[in-house]
Amino acid sequence: MADRTFEKRRIAETDLEITTLGLGGATLAGIFKPTDEMESRATITRALEEGITYFDTAPQYGYGRSEHMMGNALRGKRSGTVLSTKVGRLLRPIASEADRQYPHNWVDPLPFEQVYDYTYDAIMRSFEDSQQRLGLDKIDILYVHDIGVMTHGEEENARLWGQLADSGYRALRELRESGVIGAIGLGVNEWEVLMDAFALGDWDVFLLAGRYTLLEQTSLNPFLSTCIERKASVVCGGPFNGGALMGAGVWNYAKAPQHIIDRVKALEAFCAERKVSLGAAALQFPLAHPAVCNVLPGPRTVSELEGILEWWHEKIPAEFWAELASSGLVAEGTPLPGGVVAE
Template sequence: MFQKRRIGRTDLEVTTLGLGGASLAGIFRKVPDEDARATVQHALDRGITYFDTAPQYGYGRSEHLMGDALRFKREGTVLSTKVGRRLKPVASEAVREYPHNWADPLPFEQVYDYSYDGVMRSFEDSLQRLGLASVDILYVHDIGVMTHGAVVNRGYWQQLVDGGYRALTELKASGKVKAIGLGVNEWEVLMDAFALGDWDVFLLAGRYTLLEQTALSPFMTTCLERGASVVVGGPFNSGILVGGSTWNYAKAPEEIMARVRRIEAVCERFNVPLPAAALQFPLTHPAVCNVLPGPRTPAELDGILDWWNAPIPDELWTALAREGIVAKGTPLPNGGVA
């Protein structure tokens, strides 16, 4: 069984390992619907109770599949989805406005909307796609320079300031959701979010991993001060820490590949699989409540569980710190600090 950790100052608790729903929707390559549903069921069978999805994932496909698998098994589970993108139907792939990496998306296109009405409408639409009466956590999805660019993002951020944040707080106050946060790929926008108001949890992908700890300060330290939790998404940095060449959803530059080779060399010295070290590393930080990989099949999930439970000698973490591979001040799984 997995340990559980509390979400911020809420009453919600999540297992320290979760299941992300992006890969299930077929990012980069198609995933048969039956495999996706079986993966969610397998996670439940193995004791995982935190599941995350979003309208963007397969343009509705992930929410449909996640809802199918969880519809009659919600007791004891925690489910999150996201707002910021509404979906509109498209006649064909040829008329899409935005490029995407979904192998077999549903015939919908994303419409960015972080306004009060946009948040409320997105929430209701998600419940319908899921076929569920509620979700537990609602994240603002991909609001930031990485997604929109600096100029465009200012307008979307203003939508959140003018009404989107109020919609989230109303949904939480009404009990329709139990926690609110942001789900993004850059920690800097989360510092802006702290200036806007109070949040329970942030899903941060790729910025606090064995490969990079850019979020360590001031973001993670501020989370501790403000009582906000962190879900670590993308613990394998888009696949580069499991033998791939993709980082930040694109081909990794040479400097990133070189850094991975340094980490891999230390892991080989101690006969530890690199993915095992990558998966176990983030949870040591006291702000982190959950690590969220995205397996496509039950077999992939079993591989992740093997890495999760793999024994790692304390000396490996000491070596990573001594060689300057992890940032100074990083908490280490052996109880030390880099």
């Protein structure tokens, strides 16, 4: 067991408490690049050994592969951990890749296709299906996955949002109120739909990927400020903006536009001049916001996890954040570590 420790934060007003660093299960299922199953399981095990207690997965990740893998790695080791998965996609079996309806970025996914369905019955079925794939009797958090215009377009999203509003949200509330799960929320890549969710009802936690990072603070207002008012927590997924902050030239699952590339270069130069790792700054940045309870990267291997841990525990001088606050590289009003606020 490593001697490095992690701060823990409570999720909203629930009984769930998690380490501020978590482990995301998408890359482990082979998004964009192939993964080795034994290496993926070893990565989850290493995270446990290091003291990480929050793990996230979803039916969509590898079309069942991530949930199978996560369950196999966590089975018998759930004490003190918090596990989240997602609803909104059912999986139906297919005979071949030619039977797929939707394009995807998974390498060697399991032989299933996604079916979008946010109704009461579908959410209840999705929850039970996930329990079976995980091989676990307890799931702590359920997120409504990828609802929003970015994924579905205006017209189709209106139809699917109607499903969630008419009956799906009721299913989530029933599961939470019965104590079957501990928290409910949405897991998305766009903050705007989360404002619609606030109008629908009360939520405990949102997993927002890529919209509150060192590179991008578009969700600062009104979303994060509303989270404070409504006592909802935020898990910051995609802290490297899908690889953009690591120089991959990718942003929002596509080629990064020039203004993003330029912004990354400016942040790289700022960090290099002060001898601070850009990865460390990116990981430690979100936690200064009082709504944020967790940062959720997705390492592909044990080696990548080790790199993340080194960045996580890197000591960044208070002067770095003070200078960043007046640099113009982050949005005005952004809280930064050390108690400073961007000008």
